[in-house]
Amino acid sequence: MQADGTPTQKANLDIEIVLDIFNTIDLYDMAILVSGDGDFERPLQLLRVRGKRFLVLSTQGFVARELREVAGMHYIDFQDIRESVERE
Numbered sequence: 001m002q003a004d005g006t007p008t009q010k011a012n013l014d015i016e017i018v019l020d021i022f023n024t025i026d027l028y029d030m031a032i033l034v035s036g037d038g039d040f041e042r043p044l045q046l047l048r049v050r051g052k053r054f055l056v057l058s059t060q061g062f063v064a065r066e067l068r069e070v071a072g073m074h075y076i077d078f079q080d081i082r083e084s085v086e087r088e
Contacts, residue, residue: 014037014039014040017040018040018043021043021047022043022046025047025050025052028052029052029053030052030053030054030055031047031052031053031054031055032054032055032057033054033055033056033057034057034058035056035058035067036056036058036059036062036063036064036067037064037067038064038065038066038067040056040067041064041066041067041069041070044056044067044070044071045070048070053074054071054074055071055074055075055076056068056071056074056075056076057075057076057078058075058077058078059077059078059079060077060079063075063077
């Protein structure tokens with residue numbers, strides 16, 4: 001509830017992203033997840049089982065240990081590519 005008493009609606013974006021990932025699974029070869037949320041650990045495991053490649057982009061300190069472990073070498077820390085992606 002907000003300070004003025006109006007109800008706050010929480011978006012369930014994680015669920016929507018996962019639904020999109022699996023509803024369109026035949027349309028891509030690689031999924032790129034820009035998140036550090038550990039809720040994505042199981043969907044990434046399922047992608048691997050389905051033979052899909054994936055890449056996880058996040059930053060140390062904001063990436064869940066479980067997500068980092070499932071991503072393994074398919075994890076990129078934004079700090080490592082900062083110069084390439086940062087606006088001037």
